[in-house]
Amino acid sequence: MDFTFTEDQLLFQESVRDFLVNEITPERIRRSWESDSGRDPELWSQLAELGLTGMTVPEACGGLGMSEVDFVLLAQECGYVALPEPLVHSTLVSVPLLLELGGELAAQWLPLIASGEAKVVVGLEQNHWVEDAHIADLLLLQRGGNLVAATPGEVNLRHNESVDPSRKLFFVEVGANAQVVASGATASKLIESAMNRGALGAAAQALGLAQRMVDLSVQYTSERHQFGKAIGSFQAVKHHMANVAVSLEYAKAPVYRAAYAIAHAQDIAWHAVSHGKFAACEAANLAAKNCIQVHGAMGYTWEVDLHIFMKKAWALANTWGDAGFHKARIAQRIFAPGAALGADATFA
């Protein structure tokens, strides 16, 4: 039993974090809100150069062939900077789905994803409004019990504004002639798997978002003075932050556990993911609430950066299964006949 990351994994996290924190500044995010696509092709090329777009693409297809356990820490860092680009979606949802579909589709698209030349997005019932459909070169969509693959020419997109100005969401209409790539039991298995990966990605980003809000608030409350003292010295303020710290620190293990379960194709993956998504998004929402509170009136302004992270946390909490959805799945598991609960079921 070993619940730690390797030194290599931690070093990679650190270097990606350095890159992202330098590049994806709040100013840059605010600029992206003003642009038409909200996306920055130059940044995507940089991510590709670092190998990040090909993280989960097999080496034979020009990627790094890494696993969800390798990527989960990086997804966390994408959350830390509120990265607008669909890197987590592509790496954790699109690439694995293409791999599971296999065949020509995978052979054609995976090398292009790894090199950064193409973007593929996935739209399921649980992410009803499809993220980044406007910049996708291929869309994999759930239609009833089927999965279809559609090119941009085969879809009609209706833009929906998100509460998070960084998220670009689309209602996707797809023509009857789009290619069915999976149906029946195969399709439902793939859809379930993609859904779990999407939830994992949202959970990992939520951890990073919560951490960012904590960092901003610790800094702010250490600098802001009232009654002749830093407000962070007051217990009422400290306790808000301590509650967030506990919630955040303790949400990490179930997210890592979920990444491990998915990477090792364990049967428990679906409820491990639900534990992680529920805990991480709850931590991020608590962070948002308490961090705004300790910022006082400044936390309510457009000018202070806090809301960049708060709004992404808000959005992620409600996509890829909201808290009610994931708690219902967990309850379903607990009350299933013969469920492996009990003291000896540590990893079950």
Next chain:
Amino acid sequence: MKLSFSAEDEQFRQEVASWLRDNLSGEFEKLKGRGGPGDEHSFPQERKVWEQKLAQGKWTCVGWPQAYGGRGCSIEQQVIFFEEYARARAPGRMGHIGEGLTGPTLIAYGTQAQRDKYLPGILDGTQFWCQGYSEPGAGSDLANVKTRAAFDQASGKWRINGQKVWTSLAHESDYCFVIARTDPGSVGHKGLGFFLVEMDQPGIQVRPIEQITGTSEFNEVFFDDAECSSEDIVGEPGEGWKVAMGLLGFERGVSTLGQQMLFQNEFDEVVRLARSNGAASDPVIRQRIARAHTELKIMRYNSMRMLSGQSTGDGSLQKEALIYKLFWATWHRSLGELAMDVMGPECEILDAPPYALNRLQSMYLFVRADTIYGGTNQIQRNIIAERGLGMPKEPRGTL
């Protein structure tokens, strides 16, 4: 990352399980599921005999190094031991303070003579310990202890005077470790000593405190010229705080695993009840059970994560452990509320007069202590914010 147990570890699991199957029977059958927090008053004598039974099988102190008489079990094996112990519903450990706190403290800070004198009684399940920390004027502000220890040149012994309070199982204990002021003019963390004190002596009086459960697990302990040999101070006079805090590190280490397994048993009982009385079909109850389950998993995963990440190897945890107390205490209190809501109107009805609570009612009341003892939730939050997050320290009152 590898989230599974090896074949060797699973072999060890079989060994533990079969020993418990063979031995937790006969006279010990009635102890199943008894003892533990909130039920410590049950069968103390029988549970002491059970400790000796465990010792015969070498199942006490499984995590202690072999050089000190333990099994030297790996973290994995300790996890498995606690899992199987709880699964068998083996009784709450009477020896947990000696095994989890006194022993590791003496191994880390004690003299060879102290280890030789005290470890065997803990290992063989014949000597039991209690913890003399809190005082009427030193609760959250633990460093404010007023109990005094003065060295008496004539007898060559320490004489201890003062009072401790909330001392769990003092009335069932042979020894108490006591923090007391060795430097009469000192205040705060400085000038304290850490003493190993025999309970059975004229200078010590134990008075049980009746709790809201109607039962008594905590006590007041009065020291009136209680004696302590010059050999029985751990560390130097004035160094007691260091030892006392080192001990708390052990409290938050491996010994948390056993506690989580008890939580799991309580949670399972709530789930069983919800299934049988129909509460499980209430969507709100289902969601709360899902939350409780998630958070229990979180505690277990985090313990594993912390334990597999620690390099000290002595079973203690420092920084990560800061947040554990707040989390588990709050979780446990919520479980009590959930249990009562699952019981529904029946939660009001006692098992028998005068005040026989069933296990869940007793748990619901006892968990009120969890968010208080060992550092209240409020104190924990201060510590997390100041030491964990690095927020500015609150100015202290003048001493």
